[in-house]
Amino acid sequence: MKLFCYLLLFLLLPFSVNAQSKSTFEIKDGHFYRNGKVTSLLSGEMHYARIPHQYWRHRLQMMKGMGLNTVATYVFWNYHEPTPGQWDFKGDKNLAEFIKIAGEEGMMVILRPGPYVCAEWEFGGYPWWIQNVKGLEIRRDNAEFLKYTKLYIDRLYKEVAGLQCTKGGPVVMVQCENEFGSYVSQRKDIPLEEHRRYNAKIKQQLADAGFEVPLFTSDGSWLFEGGATEGALPTANGENNIENLKKVVNQYHNGKGPYMVAEFYPGWLSHWAEPFPQVDASGIARQTEKYLKNDVSFNVYMVHGGTNFGFTSGANYDKKRDIQPDLTSYDYDAPISEAGWVTPKYDSIRNVIKKYVGYTVPKAPAAIPVIEIPSIKLTKVANVLAFAEKQKAVSSDSPLTFEQLNQGYGYVLYTRHFNQPISGTLEIPGLRDYAVVYVDGEKVGVLNRNTKTYEMEIEVPFNAELQILVENMGRINYGSEIIHNTKGIISPVKIAGAEINGGWEMYQLPMSEEPDLAKLKGDVYENTSANMKKLANCPVVYEGTFDLNETGDTFLDMENWGKGIVFVNGKNIGRYWHVGPQQTLYLPGVWLKKGSNKIVIFEQLNLQPKTEVSAVKTPVLMKQM
Incomplete structure (x- = not known):
């Protein structure tokens, strides 16, 4: 009998632990309730995809040190499905691990899966290949498009299902679509009824997949008519007027709150060939206090921006400039800098939050060590035109x-x-x-x-x-x-x-991996003055190695270069362009190693051939040429 009781206890133990670990998050009586207690969401936006996974915990601790209790993140569909049906949730793409770490640090999580996210991210998060699907139209009540959004949402759910607070995890809310009201206002060629059908179907796909925490929408307060959808809490982006916020939310949410600003901007996005925007720290601190005094939850977008590594940066459209490509840096003039440093804005917000919260705000963790690399010799160079035309061409009229x-x-x-x-x-x-x-x-x-x-x-x-x-x-x-x-x-x-x-011939250079000069043979030259002169104004690939006794974060100084991309130890750390305002590229120390390291630079213009490049301790993000 005793053995039977022990066996029964053993079998019931997992259920008991799981049941005790579950928590509740509700929207009722005009408030957010966490485990039965009124709770304000003091959130910051931070994207796992813009930070090396080794730094996720550090950045989350930085958020806690600012006084925040929640982290919000977009989910980037194209980051996880680079080709149709091929999914990747490993390493820097391990969304579930990011959410788990947030939970371990005592943070609630707001998930923003789109499927459209904007975010100054390539194609707003859509996979590029979706444009090749016959009959597909994005962001519409279109059968082909909705077939693919369902596949994405269902696959995402497999990763995060057990991380909802109803199952013991830290995820407390999930967003439906994203800023759809602004799209509705721009696509008046589509009937409003169709827009609403589409928005409702995305919400239903989330519910059908198994998401059971509260859902919300996110739009400018003047765009709720097109963006709000029944059964989801409307939240307002960039709304500083408390009275107006409450008025529009009441109109679309049964005459009461809770009230939340899903995107509270402490900085702004930045483009190549344009001035770097800056937002005053004192003004942001005053607005934070307004929200706290008036029981308004908020999400600081961005609290920490990170970096558009590789080819992940998107672009805006403007009639004057046609396209406005986004910088590699996503610093955003945020309270936590691109490299994870405390800023005056961080301190200002922290000091305000400490006055209003009923929990202890810890100190910020120490910054990641920073190193300088005075000179990295570039010993080899190859002509890109020469080796490109030795590849197999695609011919077309x-x-x-x-x-x-x-x-x-x-x-x-x-x-x-x-x-x-x-x-x-x-x-x-x-x-x-x-x-x-x-x-x-x-x-x-x-x-x-x-x-x-x-x-x-x-x-x-x-x-x-x-x-x-x-x-x-x-x-x-x-x-x-x-x-x-x-x-x-x-x-x-x-x-x-x-x-x-x-007679057109096309040679593909996707640069999905660093160019391997060892395979180019006759097209590779020693980087001598004679060869440098011969290759001036040609697109080239430079290669060099450098030894380190210690590792740490650093910033490649590209101010005197032209235009191109840089690989370090196989990692594409992003695009540089002499027009600025960004003149350095952030290189995380976790991608460096003691001993020998390799650098490969694809320089498109090569106006002034180079023999070396250096790395500095301080970023330059605001200098236009």
């Missing part, structure tokens, strides 16, 4: 887009041989987004969608080759232009008014 080439990111070299001379104005109105133009390997000009430079004078002699190296600078992530997001050359090329048809 007209230029193909990246999507038609089944390529998401990086670069494509478009070439066309001319048996007869031709001269006049070269026009590429369908350039997406940046091109360096060569004739027989000699640079003749640059075209740039960002400056609406779509044409130039050109002279192609007898028996010569036109070469156009095109870069995808990030798909549009916000607004109605998000539906026009193919890359490369998307319309006919003209010279002297005549369309250039037939």
Whole structure:
């Protein structure tokens, strides 16, 4: 009998522990309730995808040290499904681990899965390949699109199902869609009834997948008509007026709260070739106090921005500039800097929060150590045009887009041989987004969608080759232009008014991995002064190694370089561009190692050939050239 009792206790123990670990989070009587107690959500937005996973705990502890009790994060569909049906939730993509660490640190979690997220992220989080699906229209009540959103939401649920507070985890709320009201206001060509059907169907897909915590929407307060959906709490982005916040929420939520600003902006997004925005710390502290005094929950967007590593940065659309590509740095002038440092804004907000909360606010953890690397010698160099044209070409009568080439990111070299001379104005109105133009390997000009430079004078002699190296600078992530997001050359090329048809060859350079100079053989040169002179104005790949006795965070100084990307130990740490305002690239210390390290730089312009690069201790994010 005693043995039977022990066995019964053993079998029931997991159920008992799980039952005790469950918690409740409810919306009722105009408040948020956590385990039966009125609770304000003092949240900060921080994206797991913009931070090395080794630093997640440190950054969460930074948030706690500011006085916050909740972390919000978008989920980036394209980050996890880079090709159809191939899912990746490992390493830096291990969303479940990020959520678990937040729970271990005593933080609640708000999940924002989209499927559209904006976030200054490539294509607003949509996979690039979704544009190749026949009959699919994004952000619409479209059967093909909703088929794919369901697959995404169901797959995501498998990762986070047990992390809802109802199952013992820290996730307390989940967002439906994202800023849909602004999209409705821009797509008046679509009936409002269809917009509402679509929004409701995304909400239903979340519920059908198994999400059972409260759902919410997030829009500007003047956009609730298009963005709010029945059964989800409406929250207002960027709303500083408490009276107006309460008025619009009451209108769409049974005449009462709770009231929440889902995006409270302590800084702002930043673009290449534009000034870096800055927001005053004292004003943010005063607004924080307003919220706390008036029982308004908030989510600081961003509390810590991090970095757009690789090709993850998106772009905005503007009629004056056509496209506004986002910086590699997502510092956002946030309270916690890109490298995880305390700022005056951090201290200002912390001092206000401490006055109002009933819990002890811990000290911020120490910053990650920082190192300087005075000189990294670049000993090898290779001509990109030469090795690109030794790859297998795709032939076509007209230029193909990246999507038609089944390529998401990086670069494509478009070439066309001319048996007869031709001269006049070269026009590429369908350039997406940046091109360096060569004739027989000699640079003749640059075209740039960002400056609406779509044409130039050109002279192609007898028996010569036109070469156009095109870069995808990030798909549009916000607004109605998000539906026009193919890359490369998307319309006919003209010279002297005549369309250039037939004979196009395309060489793909996705740069999904660092270029391996060991495989290039005859195209690799020692980086001597003679070879440097020979390769001036050619797109090149530089390679070097450097030894470290200690590791730490650092910032590559790219101020005197042209335009390109950098790999360190195989990690693409992002894009640089001499136009600024960003002049350094953040290099996390966890991607360095004691002993030998490798650096590879793809330099598109190579105006001034280089023999070395250095790394400094302080970032430069606000200097325009």
